[in-house]
Structure formats: C-alpha cells, structure tokens
Amino acid sequence: MRAAVIEKPYVVEFKDVAPPVITRNDEVLIKVAVTGICGSEIHAYHGTHPFRIPPVISGHEMTGVVVETGKEVQSVAIGDRVTVEPQYGCGLCRYCKVGDYHLCPRKKVLGTQEWTGSFGEYIVVPEHTVIRLPEGVSFEQGALIEPLAVGVHAVRQAKVGLGDKVAVLGAGPIGLALMLAAKASGATRTFITDVSDYNLEIAAKLGSTYTINPLKENPVEFIRNSTNGDGVDVAFLAIGLEPVLNDALKVVKKGGKVSEVALFGSHPKVEISFVQNREISVIGSNMYTRSDFEIAAEAIAAGIFDTGLLISKILPIHQAREAMELVDKKTENVIKVLLTYA
Numbered sequence: 336m337r338a339a340v341i342e343k344p345y346v347v348e349f350k351d352v353a354p355p356v357i358t359r360n361d362e363v364l365i366k367v368a369v370t371g372i373c374g375s376e377i378h379a380y381h382g383t384h385p386f387r388i389p390p391v392i393s394g395h396e397m398t399g400v401v402v403e404t405g406k407e408v409q410s411v412a413i414g415d416r417v418t419v420e421p422q423y424g425c426g427l428c429r430y431c432k433v434g435d436y437h438l439c440p441r442k443k444v445l446g447t448q449e450w451t452g453s454f455g456e457y458i459v460v461p462e463h464t465v466i467r468l469p470e471g472v473s474f475e476q477g478a479l480i481e482p483l484a485v486g487v488h489a490v491r492q493a494k495v496g497l498g499d500k501v502a503v504l505g506a507g508p509i510g511l512a513l514m515l516a517a518k519a520s521g522a523t524r525t526f527i528t529d530v531s532d533y534n535l536e537i538a539a540k541l542g543s544t545y546t547i548n549p550l551k552e553n554p555v556e557f558i559r560n561s562t563n564g565d566g567v568d569v570a571f572l573a574i575g576l577e578p579v580l581n582d583a584l585k586v587v588k589k590g591g592k593v594s595e596v597a598l599f600g601s602h603p604k605v606e607i608s609f610v611q612n613r614e615i616s617v618i619g620s621n622m623y624t625r626s627d628f629e630i631a632a633e634a635i636a637a638g639i640f641d642t643g644l645l646i647s648k649i650l651p652i653h654q655a656r657e658a659m660e661l662v663d664k665k666t667e668n669v670i671k672v673l674l675t676y677a
C-alpha cells in the first residue's frame with residue numbers, strides 16, 4: 336500500500352509498504368480516503384512526541400470505506416463510509432470498566448508503532464472503534480470529526496451552558512473546535528485569542544463574539560473590561576504556553592473554571608495563588624470518548640459545525656512531506672491540512 340512514513344525526525348518518505356491485515360474476528364479493514372494532519376503528528380515529525388515515535392506510520396484523523404470485516408463483525412459492513420475513534424482501552428482496568436477508557440493506562444492510539452495509522456492507505460481497527468459517517472457528511476468533512484470531538488469533550492466536561500461567557504486562548508484547530516462547541520452549548524459570548532490575524536479572521540467568521548490578538552492588545556484587560564471586571568465563566572487553554580496559562584487564570588471570574596486542553600512541552604510556572612484566592616477550578620481534558628465523537632459527527636451533519644472554513648488545503652498523500660512542512664512552518668495561512676488517497 337501507499338504510505339507516508341515518518342522514518343526519523345524531519346524525514347518523511349512516501350513509499351510502498353505491506354498493508355496491515357485482519358488477524359482477529361472483531362477487526363475491520365478500512366481503505367483510507369482522507370486523513371488530516373494533527374499537531375501531534377508535527378511533534379512526531381520533530382521526534383518530540385511521547386508515543387508517536389519514528390519510524391512510524393502516523394495519522395488518526397481519518398475517513399474511509401470498509402473493505403473487509405472479521406467473522407464476528409456485525410455493526411459495520413463492506414462499503415460503509417466510516418471514521419474511527421483512534422483509541423481503545425484494555426477493557427479490564429478500573430477506568431475501562433466505568434467507560435473512561437480514554438484514561439486507560441494501557442490504551443492503544445492509532446498512528447503509533449503498535450497500531451498503524453492513516454498515513455498508510457489501509458488500517459485495521461477493532462469494530463467498536465468504527466463510527467459510520469452520517470448521511471451528507473463528505474470524507475473531507477468527516478476528517479474533522481476527531482479534532483472537533485476534542486472540543487466537544489472539553490466543553491461537555493466544563494459544563495458550558497446557556498448564557499455562559501467563554502474565553503478560548505489559542506485559535507488553532509482545537510481552539511476553534513472549543514469555540515464552536517461552546518457556542519453550540521449555549522455560550523452567549525465568546526472571546527478567542529491568537530497571534531495570527533488569519534486564525535482570528537476564521538474565528539470571527541465562525542461566529543466568535545470577540546477576537547483578540549495579544550500582540551496588539553492585552554487579552555486579560557480586554558476580557559475583564561468586557562465583563563464588568565468579573566471575567567468569564569470558563570476559560571479554555573488551547574495553546575501550551577506559560578504566559579497563556581497564567582492569563583487563563585486571570586480571565587475567569589471568581590469561582591470560574593479553567594479547562595486545560597493544550598499539550599505543554601515544558602513545566603510552566605503557575606501563579607497558583609489565583610486558584611486559591613479566587614476559588615478557580617482547574618479541569619484537565621484528554622481526548623474524548625465515543626459519545627463526543629458521535630456528537631461531533633452529528634453537529635457537522637446538522638451544519639452546526641461549519642467545516643468549510645476549517646479545511647484550508649487538500650493535498651495528495653504523496654505530498655505528505657510538503658503538507659507536514661506547511662503545517663509545521665506555516666509558510667502560508669492554514670487551519671487544517673488534509674491528505675487524500677484519491
């Protein structure tokens with residue numbers, strides 16, 4: 336099969352490799368149609384990701400068609416248009432037993448050395464990870480379900496509700512997903528920050544009430560001034576930088592919530608006295624579970640999540656290296672770059 340392999344840091348090779356095969360009765364073979372490039376793949380490309388370690392066939396934001404099923408597979412059939420929740424737990428630990436398999440210490444993640452990802456033309460996945468694409472959702476749109484599910488999970492966890500004021504710090508794909516999910520959950524005012532005017536422009540088009548470029552104005556002052564000095568109900572951290580984390584603690588109202596969704600490469604210094612003094616709750620959010628995935632898929636089908644503005648560029652799989660460079664170096668303005676096997 337055709338595959339874009341991250342051979343070692345900064346080296347992506349497009350080549351022919353042996354496809355994965357079904358070895359268990361509950362497995363499904365999928366021919367990948369479209370795969371997105373995620374920030375975590377860029378970390379893998381840099382050789383800095385904790386478990387996407389080269390040489391690896393990465394890729395976990397995908398859609399495709401079922402081409403073969405194991406003997407016991409019942410819920411999907413050959414020809415189904417699908418996406419995959421790219422994780423599953425051991426099924427035995429205390430987390431798995433209560434449905435929190437995304438916290439399983441032995442969970443497997445698609446696009447690692449132990450589970451070949453969608454930068455290869457075929458993937459083999461357990462039946463229970465497969466989700467049929469709702470009618471009317473294209474392969475390209477469906478590739479956005481995974482990053483949108485990250486936003487859905489964090490917003491549901493933070494219990495954003497009707498009338499809430501919400502700040503999202505960082506307007507990359509996950510920040511935009513958080514903003515969309517917060518609005519869909521009833522947030523009446525959203526503030527989103529980013530140093531890229533292009534990303535802020537997209538955020539405004541997607542309906543954010545306010546956009547703030549921290550290079551031009553102080554987000555803490557802006558958000559406080561716009562909320563009678565109180566701050567927002569919930570702040571989401573969608574970029575892993577120390578000053579942004581400390582801003583998050585300063586833009587929530589007393590008794591408010593800070594949801595940490597970002598990956599930090601370092602150990603930030605936190606102004607923890609804000610948490611104590613202002614009775615702030617800090618919530619961690621890690622990926623999603625199946626219900627978040629299903630909600631994201633339905634919200635795309637219903638037009639609540641407009642993927643058109645999120646998809647910046649679609650390139651053929653043999654240009655994976657150029658695509659990775661583009662996402663990494665931002666040589667042009669992009670939100671989400673997709674790769675296609677067509």
Ligand SMILES: [Zn+2]
Nearest residue numbers: 373396481482
């Ligand atoms: Zn991802």
Ligand SMILES: [Zn+2]
Nearest residue numbers: 425428431439
């Ligand atoms: Zn487990």
